[in-house]
Amino acid sequence: MQARIRSIRWEADHILGFRLEPLRGSSFPSFTPGAHVEVTLQPGLKRSYSLLNDPANPDVYEIGVQLDPESRGGSQHIHEHWRPGQVIEVSEPRNLFPLKEDAGHSILIAGGIGITPMLSMMARLEGLGRSWEMHYAVRSRNRAAFLERLEGLHNVQVTIDDEPDTPRLDLRSLIASAPADSHVYCCGPSGMLTAFREQGGPLGDRMHFEYFSADAEVACDGGYSLRLKRSDKVIEVVPGETMLDALLGAGVNVGFACFEGVCGSCRVPVIEGVPDHRDQFLTQAEKDANNAVMACCSGARTTSLTLDI
Known part of the structure; x- marks a missing residue:
């Protein structure tokens, strides 16, 4: 959906606050505490940001963006190019960090x-x-x-x-x-x-x-194959590229956003093989089960992975 940047405010060194308003209608879709939205910066480049305003007021969405000194185009693009009045593309809210509202x-x-x-x-x-x-x-x-x-x-x-x-x-x-x-x-x-x-x-x-960021290096050693069960494709992952790179390069439609294994957008089901988990999204139990992998950052411990895509 489209949103307009209503205002931009300096919140701290290298941190800007953005207030967004709906381009059409009087309010955005409602959200729950801890939710985030994905913003599309340019084709193939999306980033996730938490909604920080009161969920009781969906008339606006507020996000805070910290400039990452090692930015690969996300926060740097926002800090350099977003301006009041600009129209941007925003996803509907998604919550992977929900609040237990009835806790004592x-x-x-x-x-x-x-x-x-x-x-x-x-x-x-x-x-x-x-x-x-x-x-x-x-x-x-x-x-x-x-x-x-x-x-x-x-x-x-x-x-x-x-x-x-x-x-x-x-x-x-x-x-x-x-x-x-x-x-x-x-x-x-x-x-x-x-x-x-x-x-x-x-x-x-x-x-x-x-x-908000990974604490493990992205796996880009390559040297393994991806076998796609539904399409019967075999894709080689070569040194210097990630699993996600290989999938996208072969024309496979895989979701992605953070490129660090923290948002869950690129989760892919695993049928056979052992992933080399490098993400911060899956629980340890899920990693031990080896039935899913985050394609943006993880690799393979076996010579091939069979994926349910």
Whole structure:
């Protein structure tokens, strides 16, 4: 669907906030806290961004975009080319990081640009009158996006690394002291999420997290074959290309967005063979089952993979 950029705001160093309005109609499709949309930047180039505004107000969609110094055309394109009044293509919302709205208590933990999905969760919990708390950690104040939405709230703790007088974020004690009826959410840089997953094991299914970038190298060693069951094609993956590169080069229609294995768009069912999983999307149980693979970043541990496409 099409949307118009209503306004652009500087939120922090290298972070811009965009407010989008529907091109047709009075409101966008509704969304739930933690949802994201895909924006089409140019043919073959899409990126996913969390919706950060209150889900009770679908008249606008708000997203925050951090300029990645290693951008391959996504955030750099947005920062350099998006302007107010411009019409862009936006997908309908999709939620891979949903909020458990009936939890007795919610603990939201964010680092850097990982604050964006937490803002919609915060707004929803506040609107429902639920018990919640937020912990937001950034390196410096000038890199703290959307800080004015958090300051002054009694249940928000902001940790600024280069300001010693701000409280420190202690994941271990935070998780250990979480009430039994609480759900805990984390979104931020890979280091924070790795620590959260290591510390959060006792939470079981009350632990929720979302990666914004991968913490493993993309598999591009090649040297294996893809056997496509439905079309009876065999595609060779050569050194220097990813599985997704090979599929797209052969004219196979595969979804994609992030190119890092964090969004789930390129998930492909596996019938036979053992993938070399490099993504942050599949659970460990799903990886152990070896019945799906993220084509944008993962490879193969066997000489061939048979895919259900």
